[in-house]
Amino acid sequence: MPTEREHRRVTVEPGGPILIDGPVQVQLPDGTTARSDRFVVAVCACRRSKRYPFCDTSHRKKIRDD
Template identity: 50%
Template structure:
């Protein structure tokens, strides 16, 4: 690959990222610590630098922090308590429709 026609004589470009992988223009060959040869024919290869990856030496984004976002307290979609948090009206009294009709009377 070092003399592959895909490169057409220009040097490989390596992009250093702050907390992420090394991005190398491909195709690329990587020699591991134990001498194992890894090959990628992709146009850009992401090489892991944090060693958290399950697909070493390729990055699988394991370096990213995986934290579930906390729900916003004013989230109008959370109506488990029977109230509409956008206007504070009680959704359990049966008169929660905008036209003033009662849901409990069987009318749609």
């Protein structure tokens, strides 16, 4: 786990999640905190994940334009 002065790597995937070196705590607007101990955490940037704030690969699904 990085110390306070070390930099975490954050990678923005075009059209996909934001990858952050874990573990992470994500503070949500409703005041709750989501935690993940994964080595790399995929945070949803498309807001379609059923596991929000974490990516569930829903960003890969095509949206029907009926």
